[in-house]
Amino acid sequence: MNESDVFRALADPNRRAVLERLLDGEKNATELRERLRISQPAVSQHVAVLRGAGLIAEKKEGRHVRYSLAPEGLTPVLDWLTRYRAFWPARVERLKALLKEMDQ
Amino acid sequence: MNESDVFRALADPNRRAVLERLLDGEKNATELRERLRISQPAVSQHVAVLRGAGLIAEKKEGRHVRYSLAPEGLTPVLDWLTRYRAFWPARVERLKALLKEMDQ
DNA sequence: TCCACAGATAAGTATCTGCTTATCTATAAC
DNA sequence: GTTATAGATAAGCAGATACTTATCTGTGGA
Numbered sequence: 700m701n702e703s704d705v706f707r708a709l710a711d712p713n714r715r716a717v718l719e720r721l722l723d724g725e726k727n728a729t730e731l732r733e734r735l736r737i738s739q740p741a742v743s744q745h746v747a748v749l750r751g752a753g754l755i756a757e758k759k760e761g762r763h764v765r766y767s768l769a770p771e772g773l774t775p776v777l778d779w780l781t782r783y784r785a786f787w788p789a790r791v792e793r794l795k796a797l798l799k800e801m802d803q
Numbered sequence: 804m805n806e807s808d809v810f811r812a813l814a815d816p817n818r819r820a821v822l823e824r825l826l827d828g829e830k831n832a833t834e835l836r837e838r839l840r841i842s843q844p845a846v847s848q849h850v851a852v853l854r855g856a857g858l859i860a861e862k863k864e865g866r867h868v869r870y871s872l873a874p875e876g877l878t879p880v881l882d883w884l885t886r887y888r889a890f891w892p893a894r895v896e897r898l899k900a901l902l903k904e905m906d907q
Numbered sequence: 908t909c910c911a912c913a914g915a916t917a918a919g920t921a922t923c924t925g926c927t928t929a930t931c932t933a934t935a936a937c
Numbered sequence: 938g939t940t941a942t943a944g945a946t947a948a949g950c951a952g953a954t955a956c957t958t959a960t961c962t963g964t965g966g967a
Contacts, residue, residue, distance in 0.1 A: 703816055710810040711925080715883075722886070728944060741926055743945055762934040762943050771892045773884065779819075780880065782826070788875045815955080832914060845956060847915055866913050866964040 705775045708752035713737060714745045718754065718768065725758075725765040809879045812856035817841060818849045822858065822872065829862075829869040 708714055717731050732742045746766060749755045754772035758765045780787075812818055821835050836846045850870065853859045858876040862869045884891075 702819065703814060706810055706814040706819075709883075710807060710814045712807055713925085715806065715810075718887075722889075729942095737925085738927065739944075740928085740946080744925075747945085764944070768887070768890045770890050773887060773890060774892050776880070776884065777891065779813075780877065780884070783822075783872070783877060785826075786872045786874050786877060787881065788878050817955085833912095841955085842957065843914075844916080844958085848955075851915085868914070 702775045702779055704752040705754065705772070708748050708754055709776075711745070711748075713741075714749055717742070717745055717749060721755065721766060721768045725767045727763045727765055731766065806879045806883055808856040809858065809876070812852050812858055813880075815849070815852075817845075818853055821846070821849055821853060825859065825870060825872045829871045831867045831869055835870065 713735055716735060720726055720731055720734070728739070728742055728746065731746070732739060735742060746755065746757075750757065752772070753775075754769055755766050756769045758767070817839055820839060824830055824835055824838070832843070832846055832850065835850070836843060839846065841849075850859065850861075854861065856876070858873055859870050860873045862871070
C-alpha cells in the first residue's frame with residue numbers, strides 16, 4: 700500500500716499488461732493470461748504482487764476468482780505526483796480538459 | 804524514457820529521495836547525498852538511473868554538476884495514469900481544486 | 908606544476924526478481 | 938466417490954539490482 704510497493708509493482712511490463720486487461724472489466728486468471736507469454740504460476744505471482752500493492756481486488760466465485768482494478772489503488776501514485784505538480788508538463792491542459800469531460 | 808524505465812526508477816526509495824531534494828531547486832551530487840546514508844558512488848549510480856529515465860537534467864559548471872528535475876520527465880507516468888482515470892479515487896476533486904489554483 | 912576536490916567508473920558481492928517445472932488445494936461435473 | 942479444472946504454493950535458478958571499496962578523470966586554485 701505504500702509508494703515503493705506500488706511503483707515496484709508498476710515497474711514490470713507484464714504486471715502493467717495485467718492491469719491493462721482489467722481496464723475493460725473483471726477477468727479471471729486464465730483470461731488475464733491470454734496475451735501474456737508466461738506460465739500460469741507466473742501470472743499468479745504477478746497477481747499476488749499487484750494485490751499486495753493494493754492495485755487489484757479479487758472476488759471468489761466457486762473455483763474461479765474474478766479480479767478487478769482496485770479503485771483506490773492508484774492513490775499513492777496520485778499523491779506522489781501531486782507533490783511534483785510544478786514539474787508537470789504542458790499536459791496539464793489536457794488533464795484539465797479531461798476533468799471537465801468527466802463532469803458531464 | 805519509456806514507462807518501464809520511469810516506473811523502475813521511481814521504485815527505489817533513495818531515488819525518490821533524490822527527486823524530493825530537487826523539488827526545492829538545483830543541487831550538486833554532494834548536496835543530493837546529504838540526507839542519504841549511502842556512498843558517493845551509490846548516489847552517482849542512482850543519478851545515472853534517473854537521468855536515463857529522463858527524470859533529471861544536468862548542467863556542468865566547471866567541476867561541479869548542477870542537477871535539476873526534468874520538466875517533461877513525468878510525462879510517461881501522467882500518460883499512463885490518464886488511461887486509468889476511471890479508477891482514480893475521490894481525490895479527483897482535490898486535483899480539480901489544484902488545477903484551478905494553478906490558474907491564478 | 909601540483910594538489911585537492913567533484914563526480915564517474917570498475918569490480919566484486921549479497922540480495923532481489925521473474926521465471927520455470929512440479930505439486931498442492933479446492934471446487935465442479937460426472 | 939473420481940476426475941477435471943482454476944488457481945496457489947514450493948523449490949530452484951539465471952539475471953538484475955543496489956550496494957560497497959578502490960580507482961580514474963577532469964577542473965580549479967595554490
